[in-house]
Amino acid sequence: MLGFLPASQYLKGGHLFMTALHDHCMANLVNGDTSEVDVMKFTRCVALMIIGRIMFPDYQGGSARLIFLQLLRDIDNVKSYIWGSVVLAFLYRELCNASRIEKTTMAGPLYIMQAWSRIKCVNPDRDRLTLGVPPIDPNDFIPVSPYGGILDLVTHIPQHMLVRIIRDSLDRMNDNEFNWTVYQKNDIDVKTIIDSYDNKIWRCVCPLICFDIVEMHRPNRVMRQFRRRQSIPGYAMDNDDMHNIKKKRKS
Known part of the structure; x- marks a missing residue:
């Protein structure tokens, strides 16, 4: 799917080092003569670098998780995810760790x-x-x-x-x-959220899932920040069975 087979030194525990993606892209830049198939492969490489560098960076920001590559098989479908x-699920788990x-x-x-x-x-x-x-x-x-x-x-x-x-x-x-000052309605960072027609969606208490990671989204605990009435929230860790699931073992 990427257009090349990385050498073994660029692979480690389901991760692909970013240098392999970068070097391949620089050696195979897209131009007017590039076939559609190769453009797709190049696009997957760039998307995987964005995933590894910006969306799901590791401790050093030097590798990308290959588990996400399966989501890039159909490039046209990526925007629907x-x-x-x-x-957020990934960030919450890292904050916990x-x-x-x-x-x-x-x-x-x-x-x-x-x-x-x-x-x-x-x-x-x-x-x-x-x-x-x-x-x-x-x-x-x-x-x-x-x-x-x-x-x-x-x-x-x-x-x-x-x-x-x-x-x-x-x-x-x-x-x-x-x-604890509430977000202001003219604050560009939250104006879209506060004025959103579908505000029931972002106020939903629900699990956020990233493959093996399951973390709860709990906006009900900070409703004052969004000019809403704050009720007394329940126990925060009522989903320990999901939170403790790991790929290697259960805690």
Whole structure:
């Protein structure tokens, strides 16, 4: 499906190293004489790089999970998949894993996390001061949306240290270190969601599934953020049987 057979050194545990995809694409660029079949193969390579780099990055961002390749068989059908919920399931699982004391790394699309601007104890602005990060030149480009993009400004800190620092800060935070101010209707990040005709969909409490990963989506626990009445939510971990399922074993 990709147009080439990767050498064994580019494969590891169901992952394909990104360098193999990149080198193949650069050596087989599409032009006016490229056949439709080869264009499809090239497209799958590019899509798999997007999946591995942006949507489902590993700890180093250097490989793509080959399990997603089956979803690229029919390129025209890719747009019909609900990728957003799958990405969220992957991110939620990585957030859960990173909360464990033995974990020193974290994967997942951290750039989509808007919570960084709300949690004062791990806000990148505060990290910039407490961790000795040089002040930012106002003329430099600073990513505004998504909020998680701001974390790129502190990537010079080794990840194993950054994960421990953030986890320790979250463990010690108190109730006044979270900004519970509701999202504003003119906020471009949430305006579409708040005004959405199908708002019952994004308010749905349901499982998010990414192959073997099953995580619950629980907007009912933060309804005040969206100008809704907040009821008393139930126990958060009422689906432990699904949450603990792993490809290798059950916890």
